[in-house]
Amino acid sequence: MLDFGMNVAITGANGFVGRNVGAHLAKNGFTITGIARKAKDEKFPIILSEDLAEARLGNVIQNYDALIHLIGQGRQNVRDTYEKVNVSLTRNAVALCKRAGIKKIIYMSGLGVDKSTTLGYFISKYNAEQEIVKSGLDYTIFRASYIVGKDDPLSKTLREQIRKRKIIIPGSGNYRFQPIFVGDVSEIIGKAIVEKRFSNKIIDLVGPQIINYNLFVKKFLHGRNVPIQRLDFEDAYHDALHGKGSFGVDDLAIMAGDYIGSHKKLASLAKMKFIRWDEILKSGSLS
Numbered sequence: 001m002l003d004f005g006m007n008v009a010i011t012g013a014n015g016f017v018g019r020n021v022g023a024h025l026a027k028n029g030f031t032i033t034g035i036a037r038k039a040k041d042e043k044f045p046i047i048l049s050e051d052l053a054e055a056r057l058g059n060v061i062q063n064y065d066a067l068i069h070l071i072g073q074g075r076q077n078v079r080d081t082y083e084k085v086n087v088s089l090t091r092n093a094v095a096l097c098k099r100a101g102i103k104k105i106i107y108m109s110g111l112g113v114d115k116s117t118t119l120g121y122f123i124s125k126y127n128a129e130q131e132i133v134k135s136g137l138d139y140t141i142f143r144a145s146y147i148v149g150k151d152d153p154l155s156k157t158l159r160e161q162i163r164k165r166k167i168i169i170p171g172s173g174n175y176r177f178q179p180i181f182v183g184d185v186s187e188i189i190g191k192a193i194v195e196k197r198f199s200n201k202i203i204d205l206v207g208p209q210i211i212n213y214n215l216f217v218k219k220f221l222h223g224r225n226v227p228i229q230r231l232d233f234e235d236a237y238h239d240a241l242h243g244k245g246s247f248g249v250d251d252l253a254i255m256a257g258d259y260i261g262s263h264k265k266l267a268s269l270a271k272m273k274f275i276r277w278d279e280i281l282k283s284g285s286l287s
């Protein structure tokens, strides 16, 4: 239990991470105000905003202790480009903190982001990180691997493929990732708000288990007999580029990127116990 009685605002509050983090922090004594484009039935109040630039927002969250910025997207389109959603709205989040007198910002970037990246999605995340690093605010930036929990997008995709009785594995399936439980992500975000050792740091947010996609799928199936189709990467890209299939162009690039971070480093900073992905699976909360 954290229980610090602080006021915290969350952008992207209706998203998968936002609603879980918000509910967890609200349960643990934080006063949470979500910021979103639509009012939904969350476990905390939501104020509406299209782009975080509305003048009234600053008054509502005046002098809050922290802002958790979770607006983001991993598939761009002509209207909502990475530059617009990931970079400009981060700039607006920083400006909102300054207007409202909020000194601490927490941002969710992606594992694999760094200044030498050539992937459009990662470039936008890197530029968003830079908006925050250069802002003068106290920041904690997390570079997350796949965050898993009830209704996470990857588990949803797999459940849908199971329903249609065809699991698709793009490429070899040997690329790895480090799933991290959304409950642990919520806990660590709570710590990052209150504990000084998280100040002005960029941290890989990776779970205790490195797992390749083949094994991930096998375990997810729990012995269920669902045909697996191995899809050549070229075909997977073809489908993605034509708006078909379960994976977007950048999802495939990230899979092929085989990005791995140091869980040991995270664990020694966070000083908490993380749940392993197969324990989450066993609890039945994903599949």
Ligand SMILES: NC(=O)c1ccc[n+]([C@@H]2O[C@H](COP(=O)([O-])OP(=O)(O)OC[C@H]3O[C@@H](n4cnc5c(N)ncnc54)[C@H](OP(=O)(O)O)[C@@H]3O)[C@@H](O)[C@H]2O)c1
Pocket: 011, 012, 013, 014, 015, 016, 017, 018, 036, 037, 038, 050, 051, 070, 071, 072, 073, 074, 080, 085, 089, 108, 109, 110, 111, 143, 144, 145, 146, 147, 148
């Ligand atoms: N989930 C993961 O495994 C993972 C891994 C690495 C990094 N991240 C990052 O963590 C953050 C949260 O991820 P998530 O899984 O919660 O994503 P999500 O479920 O897609 O939620 C993203 C949120 O961003 C908001 N948003 C998107 N475009 C917007 C726009 N043009 N204007 C205003 N709001 C907009 C959405 O609002 P609406 O609800 O109104 O659509 C939604 O609430 C994102 O920045 C993501 O890149 C996530």
